[in-house]
Amino acid sequence: MKILSIENISLSFGGLNVLSDVSFDVNKGEIFAIIGPNGAGKTSILNIISGFYGPEKGKVFFNGKDLSHIHADKRAALGMGRTFQNIALYHGMSVLDNIKLGAHTHLKTGLMSGLWYWGKAHKEEMELRKKIEKDIIDFLEIESIRKQPVSSLAYGLQKRVELARALAMRPKVLLMDEPVAGMNAEETEDMARFILDIKEEYNITIVLIEHDMKMIMDISDRVLVLNFGRALTHGTPKEVQKHPEVIAAYLGQKKAETMEKG
Amino acid sequence: MHIGDFKETYSSDQAVFINATSRFWLGVLFAVLFLFPFVAGDYLLFMANLAGITIIGAVGLNILTGFTGLISLGHAAFIGVGGYTAAILSTRFDLPFLLCLPLSGLMAAFFGIIVGGPSLRLKGLYLCIATLAAQLILEFVFVHWESLTGGIRGMNISPPQIFGYVLDNDFKFYFVTLVMVILCVTFARNLFRTRVGRAFIAIRDRDISAELMGINLLQYKTYAFALSSFMAGISGCLWVNFLKTVTPEHFPLMESVRYLAMVIVGGMGSILGSILGAIFMTIVPELISTFLGFLVNIFPTAMSFLFPLQQVIFGLLIVIFLVFEPHGLAEIWRRIKNYFHLWPFEH
Ligand SMILES: Nc1ncnc2c1ncn2[C@@H]1O[C@H](COP(=O)(O)OP(=O)(O)OP(=O)(O)O)[C@@H](O)[C@H]1O
Ligand SMILES: [Mg+2]
Numbered sequence: 349m350k351i352l353s354i355e356n357i358s359l360s361f362g363g364l365n366v367l368s369d370v371s372f373d374v375n376k377g378e379i380f381a382i383i384g385p386n387g388a389g390k391t392s393i394l395n396i397i398s399g400f401y402g403p404e405k406g407k408v409f410f411n412g413k414d415l416s417h418i419h420a421d422k423r424a425a426l427g428m429g430r431t432f433q434n435i436a437l438y439h440g441m442s443v444l445d446n447i448k449l450g451a452h453t454h455l456k457t458g459l460m461s462g463l464w465y466w467g468k469a470h471k472e473e474m475e476l477r478k479k480i481e482k483d484i485i486d487f488l489e490i491e492s493i494r495k496q497p498v499s500s501l502a503y504g505l506q507k508r509v510e511l512a513r514a515l516a517m518r519p520k521v522l523l524m525d526e527p528v529a530g531m532n533a534e535e536t537e538d539m540a541r542f543i544l545d546i547k548e549e550y551n552i553t554i555v556l557i558e559h560d561m562k563m564i565m566d567i568s569d570r571v572l573v574l575n576f577g578r579a580l581t582h583g584t585p586k587e588v589q590k591h592p593e594v595i596a597a598y599l600g601q602k603k604a605e606t607m608e609k610g
Numbered sequence: 611m612h613i614g615d616f617k618e619t620y621s622s623d624q625a626v627f628i629n630a631t632s633r634f635w636l637g638v639l640f641a642v643l644f645l646f647p648f649v650a651g652d653y654l655l656f657m658a659n660l661a662g663i664t665i666i667g668a669v670g671l672n673i674l675t676g677f678t679g680l681i682s683l684g685h686a687a688f689i690g691v692g693g694y695t696a697a698i699l700s701t702r703f704d705l706p707f708l709l710c711l712p713l714s715g716l717m718a719a720f721f722g723i724i725v726g727g728p729s730l731r732l733k734g735l736y737l738c739i740a741t742l743a744a745q746l747i748l749e750f751v752f753v754h755w756e757s758l759t760g761g762i763r764g765m766n767i768s769p770p771q772i773f774g775y776v777l778d779n780d781f782k783f784y785f786v787t788l789v790m791v792i793l794c795v796t797f798a799r800n801l802f803r804t805r806v807g808r809a810f811i812a813i814r815d816r817d818i819s820a821e822l823m824g825i826n827l828l829q830y831k832t833y834a835f836a837l838s839s840f841m842a843g844i845s846g847c848l849w850v851n852f853l854k855t856v857t858p859e860h861f862p863l864m865e866s867v868r869y870l871a872m873v874i875v876g877g878m879g880s881i882l883g884s885i886l887g888a889i890f891m892t893i894v895p896e897l898i899s900t901f902l903g904f905l906v907n908i909f910p911t912a913m914s915f916l917f918p919l920q921q922v923i924f925g926l927l928i929v930i931f932l933v934f935e936p937h938g939l940a941e942i943w944r945r946i947k948n949y950f951h952l953w954p955f956e957h
Contacts, residue, residue: 421821421822513823
């Protein structure tokens with residue numbers, strides 16, 4: 349059953365065609381990877397799904413619902429979680445508050461009850477804290493840093509906190525933009541394990557952009573290959589790996605790199 | 611798994627005033643604030659009222675600028691709206707002080723939303739210019755809508771009453787100011803323990819990711835404008851009732867700039883910073899002029915030279931502070947506190 353359908357999406361920035369007629373479906377409960385060389389348009393696709401970019405043509409369907417007229421903040425409430433290629437944490441807040449912010453759409457406290465705090469708002473905060481501790485902080489093993497300001501954390505940990513914040517959104521689909529970029533082997537392995545656990549334990553569908561081929565081949569159910577804004581092919585990791593155009597696109601890039609290096 | 615009495619632990623973990631030490635010092639602070647007017651002279655009482663009223667305005671501006679990242683050059687005008695509302699309601703409609711107070715806040719909040727609304731799509735410098743325009747327009751209205759505001763000469767009002775009790779001196783007024791400061795500060799602190807306050811900070815730090823996390827930017831920026839100008843309005847109402855007069859001179863552009871300076875010197879995005887900044891900006895110019903007055907006594911001939919020096923020294927002090935502690939007085943205070951850690955309950 350498909351949870352997300354991207355239909356004939358095109359996008360351009362001032363004459364530059366970033367995406368041309370891209371279509372694909374994401375099935376419920378799978379890990380769907382998007383790969384492709386730098387500048388292929390991977391992040392742009394996530395931005396269209398999140399509602400940050402509006403496509404020139406084409407539509408995004410989420411659980412069968414056309415999202416064309418649904419604003420970005422409402423999409424979060426529908427169940428779209430997101431992590432970013434360039435970490436987008438809130439540096440003025442602690443790890444805990446960053447994670448709590450992810451739960452924004454699930455909370456009710458308004459301006460007045462927030463100012464008053466005692467009673468309803470307090471109760472809601474305590475319940476949220478309890479839930480986050482149990483479902484997210486324990487799960488991602490970040491107990492020891494929860495009080496720290498995020499700016500003091502190492503890069504790998506910041507990525508993990510971003511994942512924690514996305515989980516607090518209680519998403520149905522989690523869009524992850526290069527979750528292991530810049531991580532060492534051990535951190536990458538941890539992250540891959542978390543992603544698999546999220547899929548299996550929380551039944552969250554994951555759309556993943558990555559350059560780390562080993563991880564893609566290990567954990568994803570299906571892969572879409574983008575090149576210059578076009579969908580080259582999609583299929584299981586094995587199928588994609590054998591596809592001649594993919595080999596050409598990737599080997600072409602590799603060859604060019606090796607030739608440059610001489 | 612360490613699930614036990616979660617509720618208890620997190621509740622105390624997240625309390626505003628966490629441990630016995632802070633509670634002790636808070637008690638001391640309240641006692642001092644309460645006893646202060648009984649020992650303070652007229653001059654100190656006057657200054658304390660002024661500082662308190664300024665604190666409320668500064669907390670308001672910090673919510674908008676420090677916490678939500680929306681720079682405003684119109685804060686003094688919103689304080690003015692509150693002040694004029696209070697004066698008009700009490701002179702023309704004979705409304706009691708306790709009713710004027712929230713109404714002044716609401717009127718200022720209303721203007722804040724009107725000004726903020728269209729400017730919410732603007733950011734940074736553009737927003738700054740839009741609020742500057744609001745400041746100038748409101749100032750113009752204060753001066754020229756004479757039938758309503760009394761023009762340049764302004765309006766005089768009679769001393770406020772609370773249930774028939776006349777607040778006709780600074781001593782009595784002090785307690786009103788104190789209660790209002792405590793309320794504003796407490797409510798502001800409360801807010802930043804909830805989703806609304808977190809949303810403000812998220813908008814300041816990264817508005818795009820805030821939106822993708824489900825925050826309606828327009829709604830929360832409007833909240834920030836409304837709340838900020840509500841507090842400005844309260845501050846304006848107190849100001850007018852304290853001085854028993856209102857004129858356009860009280861709310862010039864320079865006053866808006868002074869409030870911004872207060873928030874920056876005190877600490878952006880810190881409630882405590884707003885308090886310290888307001889006190890600093892109220893008290894220090896007085897200290898400087900006292901000091902210069904003292905010098906003039908010794909060197910009478912230097913008078914013409916020393917007098918203008920007042921502004922220069924004050925400006926220099928601000929610059930020095932910002933160079934050495936860009937995070938403001940609140941950060942300096944935090945360091946002092948860490949130094950004395952848990953005294954007097956250390957183990
Ligand atoms: N807001 C924007 N304005 C102008 N051009 C943009 C914008 N966003 C993306 N682009 C352009 O679109 C193209 C695709 O960018 P995108 O970020 O989607 O690539 P990507 O596949 O994520 O690349 P990478 O692997 O480097 O992250 C690039 O040429 C980029 O410069
Ligand atoms: Mg990218």
